[in-house]
Amino acid sequence: MALAETAGLPAVLGLALVGGLGVGAQWLAWRLRLPAIVLMLAAGLIVGPGLGVLDPARDIGALLQPMIAVAVAIILFEGGLTLNFSSLADAARGVRRLVVLGAPLGWMASTLALHLAAGLDWATSAVFGGILIVTGPTVIAPLLRQARLRRRPAALLQWEAIVNDPVGALAAVLAFEVVGVVMTATGPGHAVAALAGGIALATALGAAAGWGLARAFANAWVPEYMKVAVLFVAVLAVFAVSDAVLHESGLLAVTVMGVWIANAHLPSYAEIRRFKEHATVLLVSGVFILLAANMDRETLAALDWRAAIFVLSVILVARPIPVLLALAFSDVPWKERLLVAFTGPRGVVLVAVAGLFGERLVAMGLEDGARIAPLAFALVAATVVLHGFTLAPLARFLGLSAGEAPGVVLVGGSPWSVGLAQALLRHDLPVMIADPNRGHLRQAREAGIRVYTGDILSEGAEHRLDLVPYEKVIAASDNDAYNTLVATDLAPEFGRDNVFQLNRDTSDSARYTLPAKLGGRAIGVGDTYANAQRRLWQGWEFRSTTLSDEFSLDDWRNANPEAHVVADLHNGRLRFVAPDRAPKNAPGVTLISLGPPRDRGGQAG
Template sequence: MAIETEAGAMAPVMAFALVGALGVGSQWLAWRLRMPAIVLMLAAGVLIGPVAGIFDPARDIGPLMAPIISIAVAIILFEGGLTLNFHTLRDAAVGVRRLVFVGAPLGWLTSALALRYGAGLSWESAAVFGGIMIVTGPTVIAPLLRTARLSKRPAALLQWEAIVNDPIGALAAVLAFSVVLVLHTATTFQAAMIELVIGIGVAGALGAAAGFGLARSFKRGWVPEFMKVPVLFALLLAVFALSDTVLHESGLLAVTIMGIVIANADLPSYVELRRFKEHATVLLVSGVFILLAAGLDFAALAQLDWRAGLFVLLVVLVARPLTVFVSLLGSGVPMKEQVLVAFTGPRGVVLVAVAGLFGERLLALEFADAALIGPLAFVLVAVTVVLHGFSLAPFARWLGLTGAETPGVIMIGGSPWTTAFAEALQRAEVPVLMTDPNFGHLRAARTAGIATFSGDILSEAAEQRLELVSYATLVAATDNDAYNTLVATDLAPEFGRDNVFQVMRERSENARHQLPQTLGGRPFGPDVTHAALDQMITDGWTFRTSRLTEEFTLADWRDEQPEAHVVARIAPNGTIKLIRKDEDVSAGPDVRLIALRPPDGLGGAQPPADT
């Protein structure tokens, strides 16, 4: 198959492949460079689109582009709804309600004023576009929160506001457009309002019914495991299409409600469903941003003047902060968190997609200034994405609303050796948290001043009470191999499989009784079991930390203490890496090594053999 057609257009299959490769490639490169992925995706789309002319969505994909973006946005909002479990709200519930019920209408008003007096749009165009600007973009917020590692409450405020207000913004635009339509056509106000109410009612009923029905069918076993995701996708598309047929853009509300219902239905397979949806959303967010950036029309942007810059400044520095501060007044949300939320309002895919649609509709009603809506939307998205993409993490750190500067370690299981290891980490200024379901097992850790949590790390209480964002490494080290394997397997997607470790399992005489090697965490330290590690501490082995310098190298350290077992390496920036026995240790000046050393006088002592 040729890459390009005779007319110079790229073949649709190659176009989709290019979008996918650039989207995922941008996400990976952003991870490697520790940069906001959204920024790289916008840059990649602009480069292959209007700059180089390699890819033009309107030319190469044609009429498929609009439905692709609509379905992608619907799936993204549904996945966002799946993350909105009411149990995660806790003390952020009041703030979220205020940002939705007070912030949405107030944001509509302040945005419309910024458009009227900043960008110079007519009241009609400002009212419609101002409704769309209620949204703060879950497509942008989710990647930013993942990078910035915010504390629980401000993260919950931003996430809930973005996802819940997204469909509200789209419906606000529908309402404003309905009023404009009544004022400038023969359509009656009563007919327009009836259509709006029916559309919202159908969307709410469809979303709730689909969510409850799906949850019930999954719980009762009416759908086999291998068909749950396909059934979910098919029902999602059906709900979106049916609702959108009744009232355009109401499908976004329907799928969001459907997601929230499923998220709070306590499904046994909920975690697997959500993780699959997260993976799909990463692909969709990447693709949609590439498509929108590649379809950018520089000629349309050329219509903008200095008033576009004034409009963006008014939105970022006046409209957004004013909306948040008024909404959260008297809510009990600390001022630092209010400041962070007030100056964090990135816009995303939904804003550009819906703004383009209503811009075309207003142009059809002969509002000439509606031609500026699409370019203004893209400029606002580009500026806020770049601004918040680079500023959110340092701004949150300055306010003290992120996890610890040094990524910490969670130690699962209280025992002599885990307590000794935790003390060594604490002396090295690495945050450490020890958890154990047995309160008594944590007595020595509490005496040593180590942070503890008495309970199951997989419990709902742990999810609500622990700031897991402060920790980057997990060590499963109880005396129960099966539990260690369960914890490491379950939390591996959360921490990353390279950052989840567990102690060596007990050897079983019968191979059929062995746990699969594909499950669990990575091994580290001496190749001995939990019991043998405890025995080493009883025999006098200790954890010692050594700092390497240009004069005192790794080779010097090994010559000085050949019997020691390196357990962890701490880089100059504070990141920690657990080391497996005989693994090559890359170490230079200012690297610290935490090693398990035998008591003085034992020479080349070896760890006790497993029995």
């Protein structure tokens, strides 16, 4: 009986609980529009030190640290996959300064904060200070999605987070090697040589693996269905080999590997990256739950007033000053400098690497090493909660937000697209019309609507267009096949529920009908392009009507028997109506409808 009481959860049940809590917290955050990281942190603390239901060290055992290490490696590799050099154009100098100047300055500032505020000795402060360079790609990505920043400040934060993660880990390795030289009789030349050799090997190994995989994929040496599997195995192999030579250098190797593949222009790159993003969502949520649940009450209780002063000093001094100095006299606008300076959430890599080095310092006889893990956790918790709730308001205050109301991208310049865009603009919703044919956009330009001349699916659009302000896509060109391609390609990015297209014209022959699983949702009453344009040529117009207690949806329908609702707007949220989705019927809801001329249809709204 005593054995059963101390055994805890079976490992499989523990992993299932971690997965359920992580994904459940992310889903709940999406529903409540809250920072997902905050809910994951809370869930881990509740089931871990709070209720004692889950103790990862007890329930998972010796596999816990390898699992976290592998998960962090895959997360950083996926981060490297997002770093296409073409997307760096606007932020290149700023990122270079943040890495080359900001990282060393941040290391020194963090070391001072640890020694003066937290009271750690110089050796422990130097090691932990190197780790504090990292700003956490695991938390930056969800925060950027929620805050909806403009393109350049978002790129600055994203690139800094991913590039500085392995840099911070290697800075900690360098400090640790120096401490080892001081604590032992080992010569400094040996430590420096080992460090330089490990970094060179990690960089070469990552670049070679990335080059080899890119060449193999481009020459079809690997079948499509095996590409993701081969990638996973390659990431694990590169990480393990590099880490065996120099601890934590594996993070650098997999990051270099990801960046190489991201810039290899592979035809299957989009599918590979999409799958890796899905895997990363699972890994980030799982690792966060594990790390939070692994904290014990005694460790949390050991956090005193000095820990609070340390956290404040990092947030208010050790992070902002190095960033502002690094970006001084650069072409980065001062508002963007302030946003980056006061946005430094820490995440999974910090806690994982800090715990590892804390144990090693204690083994070397430095008792302060035991304080690294709780201080790291306190900083992660504080910055995650702080930035989770303040990044979006700070961005709006500085004018760096992409906009409060999510907008709409209309693909295909036509009178129907222009009419709908004008109706949406009257409600201050961001709208853009894209079409490869400049002549199709003339009416939109004359109406003052933002346009993009080019293919929305092109690489140029991917690198030049800032799609963050837009939440929904309507494919409304005169080509059914192109509409279906646009809707199918953009659905994973925008969400299938947010991608629409004009109904396909299937009147000619079934042999030309595309599969129903492709494309987006129908919009309105399911008009085809020809029918939609015919209505506009006959004088139909887009109008807006706000429902009230005295004027309900039924009243509107009675007054406008021929008109049909295209979308409804309530509390700033736009929702397109489809044949299987009725408009909302509540006071305050604004209906955006398409109806005949007033003298014919008696339109009341």
